[in-house]
Amino acid sequence: MADRDLTSKRSHLLNESVIREMTRLATTHKAVNLAQGFPDFGAPENIQAHARDAVTRGINQYTITWGSRRLREAIAKKAAWFNRIQVDPETMITVGCGSTECMMAALMAVVDPGDEVIVFEPFYENYGPDSILCGATPRFVQLSPPEWSIDFEQVERAFNAKTRALVLNTPHNPTGKVFTREELTRLAEMAVRHDVVVITDEIYEHILFDGREHLSIATLPGMANRTITIGGPSKTFSVTGWRIGYCLASPALTLAIRKVHDFLTVCAPAPLQDAAAAALDEAESYYPRLHLEYTARREKLGHILEEAGLSCRKPEGAYYYLADISSFGFRDDVEFSRFLVTEVGVAVVPGSSFWMPPGGSRWIRFCFCKTDATLDAAATRLGALKDKASQYLATAGRAAAS
Ligand SMILES: Cc1ncc(COP(=O)(O)O)c(C=O)c1O
Structure with missing residues (x-):
């Protein structure tokens, strides 16, 4: 008897996120993770204390x-x-x-x-x-x-x-x-x-x-x-x-x-x-600090991406840069993101995660909800981006974009 498919038709309509693959590659290659949009710094101490306190109070x-x-x-x-x-x-x-x-x-x-x-x-x-x-x-x-x-x-x-x-x-x-x-x-x-x-x-x-x-x-x-x-x-x-x-x-x-x-x-x-x-x-006095800290992170990552030759528009809000990679000469966002995580050591999200196929192939997303140390590590690695991209494309028998 043929095996019956035990899964729903609905589940077949959903595709596994590429972000998961990028996270796996990031771990394997010890990449700096600018992919998933969660902070790598702690919540404010008073807020952590409230959580501990709530559990203790039963x-x-x-x-x-x-x-x-x-x-x-x-x-x-x-x-x-x-x-x-x-x-x-x-x-x-x-x-x-x-x-x-x-x-x-x-x-x-x-x-x-x-x-x-x-x-x-x-x-x-x-x-x-x-x-x-x-x-x-x-x-x-x-x-x-x-x-x-x-x-x-x-x-x-x-x-x-x-x-x-x-x-x-x-x-x-x-x-x-x-x-x-x-x-x-x-x-x-x-x-x-x-x-x-x-x-x-x-x-x-x-x-x-x-x-x-x-x-x-x-x-x-x-x-x-x-x-x-x-x-x-x-x-x-x-x-x-x-x-x-x-x-x-x-x-x-x-x-x-x-x-x-x-x-x-x-x-x-x-x-x-x-x-x-x-x-x-307790938050009214916290919001101005949040604003200052995120403004500094936005400036820092913006500068890093510019230095690396990645063209981006400054975000007006939220904590992401969407970079246009079309001038690099890669096939698409997924190839570029795989190259970035395996060869350069920085994990990002391919743009196609945010569009229906075949959209998003020109874009990759970087997040900046990260500590200065993480962003500095990304800067060091992205400093080698242009050279590594040329090497990669030459090895693949393709010319680097000018
Ligand atoms: C636009 C948007 N909505 C919702 C979420 C998830 O928020 P929550 O942690 O409250 O589920 C995210 C997380 O990246 C997001 O970017």
Whole structure:
């Protein structure tokens, strides 16, 4: 009897991330890892202390499924002063296991199989698979380099009777784009006209540069009842492993999100919810420091990449540089990334991770949520990039680009 395939058709629609291969190669070749977007420095000491303290105080059992009262109150306070979004912690906040789970719960709460979801491309690599897991079809709309601008006619054409949601991410991974007020206003107007929900991932809301201010689309006319705003402490407080995130939404949308979330994960880690609440309560004086530190890291990596001959646009927010490698003469981003990790000793993410095939082959992504020592080590290695690229291409029988 032929072996039956024991796996679902749905699982076949998902491809294993190239990032995993890069991480494996990075370990084998002892590369400096500028691939995965997590900090290699500790969370602020007071925040670590809150986590230890919460466990010791016995906060170790399930919380109410949509999040501890203390954390929801802290989030509501922050949403009011920072995002200018007024939320009732009793009916408009759902705490989940990272903004990753929140995005999945939000999509499952508003999208049915056969529906369509508009996603800007390039996109944070989870959004495509998230839509597929809901049985929905992602409809991609290109952001155009160098400014990653929006073609609103293309957005308009992407809407149809099946469209239920538009996914936004600002500040944006991987481009560093911060959506402007004008862009968000036009998108809000379209969302209202087409009667769809906007699910906005604002996980990098505190990492903005050059005087930019964060704007939540939920605050724009007509958007309060049709926006799900997602955030969390992962990036702001360097606690990506804590797995805490939240959705802010109208009571009606929140009811649906909470039901999905309950059956997905029950609740986020209880002691870390308590510590995240303490972190938020103490954070107003922390944000300026965060801003200064990330500005310095952005300048440092920008300088390193420029010296190495990599052409990049300065990010407006988040903590990534997207470098254009088309002048190097490699076949594509995957070949370049493999070469970079094995021959130069620096791990990055190939651009194709953020586009649907065959997109992204001109780009690679570097992250700068790293210590000075890590960035210095990357600088030393990238200093040899041009010579090693010429050698590599000559060995492969191809000419180096000028
Ligand atoms: C745009 C974006 N959203 C969400 C996440 C994941 O956030 P969390 O740790 O809260 O799940 C990331 C992590 O890289 C990200 O870049």
